[in-house]
Amino acid sequence: MNKAYEIVLAGIERAFLDGSLTLGDRLPGERILAKRFDVARSSVREAIRILDAVGLIRSGVGSGPGAGSVIVSEPAVGLSRALKLHVSARHIAPADVLTTRVVLESDAVATAAKAQLGEGATGPGGPHLRQAEELLTKMGGPDISKESFHDLDARFHRELCAAAGNPVTDIILASLASSILGYVSAAADTAEDWQSVQDELTRQHAGLLESILAGDPERARHECAAHIHWFAATTGIDAVDT
Amino acid sequence: MNKAYEIVLAGIERAFLDGSLTLGDRLPGERILAKRFDVARSSVREAIRILDAVGLIRSGVGSGPGAGSVIVSEPAVGLSRALKLHVSARHIAPADVLTTRVVLESDAVATAAKAQLGEGATGPGGPHLRQAEELLTKMGGPDISKESFHDLDARFHRELCAAAGNPVTDIILASLASSILGYVSAAADTAEDWQSVQDELTRQHAGLLESILAGDPERARHECAAHIHWFAATTGIDAVDT
């Protein structure tokens, strides 16, 4: 705690804890913070860089609204960044990321299905599932590019997780997915018959969503696990060398 | 990607990907990196600060081995830091963290039990479970301080996760635990009869470990979930206001 930037970090964290800084607020300017904590501006910047890296603030130049360091809440950004760097450094294997993802996401869809059983479309998961349906339709559309499909695919999965209603699970799953996004894209690029893979994925997506809407937790859980495992095996991600 | 520190970050990440930088290596000095990427040293430092924050490097002053920025692999540090800050900022509720933890940890102990069933003490999880047994003994010892108990408790859980063999799950669980560590300690401090709570926890720990050693995945899964839920309910963490 002797480092200058840690003093700043601790001070800002304290401000969060006592409520004097909340979502949407703007951080005082770097020069002001430097004066307040009696450190150099460069030290303040190092602290701010960390807050930026973990997805707690977003910095913008200029003046007026939108400028300065605004407090946002994007935990997934921070987790993704950390995971992605460790994957790049070969300290984390994409296959292990997928294994964890299976556990969390299978449970999430089961929870979503359970909620659907109890509350139907009126529950908090309803809008997310409707959104998922829309995405599914788009994914099944004609002449869709590989990139668009990947994007829609990721969003589809995110909506399912969101329907489960646990923000932390949501965040972690998003981070896990984005940390190996590069590998997924690369693997898909080398697929010999992408169109058929895409069709199969869409079929599986449809089945999974139907299970959730039908309120069948165990079927949803099983289909989700099978879906991820199938994709991993097909693209060969589960055998990526570390 | 126009920011100077991002150029440095991208360059270092590239070095990881092409293998010219690996675990244990030392990063070139800040002054050298500044020259190489044609940016100021302060910009290099911001990039390094990020790598440090995500647990990819560890910086030390002085000279010789141990000095400079050494590449390490502590993903949990990065994830913990990010989660902890978001919890501090009230963007993540401790209760949601616990919910996610139940899902992951229950599955982890079930996996560990399954592995035990197939391989017995000769499997990769063996050492971890033996370590867990030792920790359990220490936790049951007399005149143990609250702090020691918390520490041993956390390490006990970590060993169980490690026995499951998935490093990513391991990392995430460690991060989840440490992100709400402050709340757990605070809650334990206000417990009226801590000794009896401690006794009950030890009983539950023993039962859980026995289930794993006996190779009973479903019992382990159930006991783990019950254990965490019980503790949360007892300490009141599941009702923390966000």
Next chain:
DNA sequence: CCTATGTTATGGTCTGACCACATTTGTGAC
């Protein structure tokens, strides 16, 4: 051989300046 002292290389910090950018404010023409 061992000790003490200087040397060197490292990250950590500070100062002060300038730039790029976006809003806000002023000012002049009409």
Next chain:
DNA sequence: GTCACAAATGTGGTCAGACCATAACATAGG
């Protein structure tokens, strides 16, 4: 009075250069 353009302002982003604290290493002296 109104509008368009220019200037002032405040923000993060970047740079250059200096000095400090630390820890290993090199070297001379005992």
